[in-house]
Amino acid sequence: MTARSRLPAVLVVDDEPRSQEALRRTLEEDFEVFTAASAEQAQRIMETEWVQIIVCDQRMPETTGVEFLKSVRSRWPDTLRIILSGYTDAEDIIAGVNEAGIYQYLMKPWQPEQLLLTLQTAARIYRLQQENQRLSVELRTAEPVLAKRVEIKHERAKRELALDGLVRTPESPLNAVCHLVEKLAPFDLSVLISGESGTGKEMLARAIHYCSRRADKAFVVENCGALPDQLLEAELFGYKRGAFTGAYEDRIGRFQQADGGTLFLDEIGDTSPAFQVKLLRVLQEGEFRPLGAARPHSVDIRVVAATHHDLEADVRAGAFREDLYYRLATVTLHVPALRERAMDIPLLAGRLLEASQKLLGKAVDGFTTEAIVCLAAYRWPGNVRELQNEILRMLALCESPRLGADLLAPRILRSPAVDQQDDRLLDLIAVDGGLKERMEALEARVLKETMIRSRWNKSRAASELGLSRVGLRNKLLRYGLERA
Incomplete structure (x- = not known):
């Protein structure tokens, strides 16, 4: 029909x-x-x-x-x-x-x-x-299909967000941290992660969650340093309609969203003493009261906190509650800064480049050797976050098949750490002599940066520096500057 x-x-x-x-x-x-x-x-x-x-x-x-x-x-x-x-x-x-x-x-x-x-x-x-028959058939077939899809995504999340997702080499100092996570993650102990901003503390917290028995439940994040006390309390505990001006409907807080799973409290060191008292009570009693609610709610969660502060020093100074510190820091982990993981940078840069290509929809064949040398030599005060931003910038500017050192930001090329790639240049920088020696060290650094930016094109570099090609060549020979 x-x-x-x-x-x-x-x-x-x-x-x-x-x-x-x-x-x-x-x-x-x-x-x-x-x-x-x-x-x-x-x-x-x-x-x-x-x-x-x-x-x-x-x-x-x-x-x-x-x-x-x-x-x-x-x-x-x-x-x-x-x-x-x-x-x-x-x-x-x-x-x-x-x-x-x-x-x-x-x-x-x-x-x-x-x-x-x-x-x-x-x-x-x-x-x-x-329509009823069609929906009935879809629901009968959708339930097992959806269940299988959820199972597949859970397995993928465990692979990509657990310890295997933390990029590191066999010599990396991050391996010791991952070894501790592997041993401690199955136990419901609160964890405090310390480390500089941008080192990947949230990624480590996710790895703890996906290595634990709570991996099939929610991993909920709240940045405690981004909100004033009243808003942070509303975000974490939730509220009932009419609890305060602007509360037009009931809202579920982060604690309730994380029930059965893991709650990650980032930048816990930035909270006020008044809020620390409220948080301590929730952690001790295992229950919280939404703003405007008549009765408390019980939750079963694991708390992982992170901070870039030295919380032990803050406790000694009276800036952070000692009892809350020991409630959070059953286990303490420290994420090393990226400058301490120079051996990881080539591998990490490659992984970040893959993600950046998907984000920008632009493909390249990787980095030049010179670019990798410069990336590995720089000290990265902004850590992995700074490295990620630099790679995004390089990819956006790139017009050749590979990302070269000429695309690096001037602050990286001018960094003393990058100059230390060359033993001869290192000797010049370390001189404690007079004005002549120090001026030579500065001249060598300018020459090196200019050569990298001009892709070692002597004619272009000489024109930029106001030198003849012969004069430039003599200076490069004098300072022992060669292309990596």
């Missing part, structure tokens, strides 16, 4: 041509109307057309309308069936409802408005039945 029209299709079955024509004229503006003079002809139409409603006369020469509609019900159960009859035989009505599943039993003479309204309602019921 095929749908030939957007209008719902009605099949009129009546052995009287005048009745067929009257029904057609009444219905044709709102329906696609098919007509049949017998049950046999009606059956052939049903086999070739998509009919939603049948309007059938009860008294026909070969059979009754009820008998015909019983056969329709067995073969096309979704089609709505309506009987038209000039006889008020109670047995016919009962048989029609019970045996043929009749939707409506209409009496002749019928009123056009009533008939049209009845069929319009029947058409809506048919559409709803079809």
